[in-house]
Amino acid sequence: MDYDNLSKIRAQVALYTNRKTSNVLDGDFTSIFRGRSLDFDDLREYAYGDNIKDIDWKSSSKTGKTLVRRFIAERKHNILFVVDTGTKMVADTSQFEEKSEIAIDAFGTIAYLVDKHGDDFALMQDTDGGIDFSYFKSGAAHFENLMTRCRQNIGRDGKKGIRGLIDYISDHIRRNMVIILITDMAGMAELDEKILRKITVNNDLLVINIDDAYMYGYDVYDVEKKRYEDDYTAHRERLYQAEWRDRTSRYNRLEQLYRRYGVSLVTVAKESEIIDKVVELFERHRHENIG
16 A cells, blocks of 8 residues: 555645644644543532533532533544535635545644544544444544545535434444534535534534635536536626625624634635644634633
């Protein structure tokens, strides 16, 4: 097996760390996760600053005191990557780069950091052949295998969608995990309050939004109809501004909803900003107050 994917990602991370300092990239990785990947130990009384998700309501009602669960750290985290698929993922971003390539490189960058830390990771995607779900493992061969599978699957239209995958994870995977979801705004919008509440009870969820091209920009190509949009429609500045306002409003609503459930979110539009955005995502998840 050649290791072209690993070599590319390793070189990009090395170049970045030569220019900037980041505790996340230098190995201070465990602290970004909030406790959903920990084993239960015992109970203690609630103290200011504790995560309300750790409150044991049943025990609290019996004792008359607010009790929180304490945890013991595992040696390894279990990291599950959910990478969106389908025709929409072979479209362009707002910066005229391929969504699929940015999604694959974002997955590869985080998978490389996860593997470097010694954690186990797996990949789940929705394809026309059903759910493609790998084992939780680590190592260079596993990394290369998943990068290859991700690239092969990303243009294939499945039936479950992002909501279906997250629902499947909640119902069938009996372990605490850190879930890294790589999707676009359409995929983000599939996760309503009900499914977010369900998936974040026992898991951390971090989301990378791959930014879509604008419908009313220049040289707009419709990947479903397989043709360029009419120039008269595509080049209307007022339509572009209206689309920008609508997209911003929808994104802000989703971000507020996600924040209520401790879900950290960043948007990526071009390859050159992937590592910066990954660092930003980890730092947000480490520092944001989600209580």
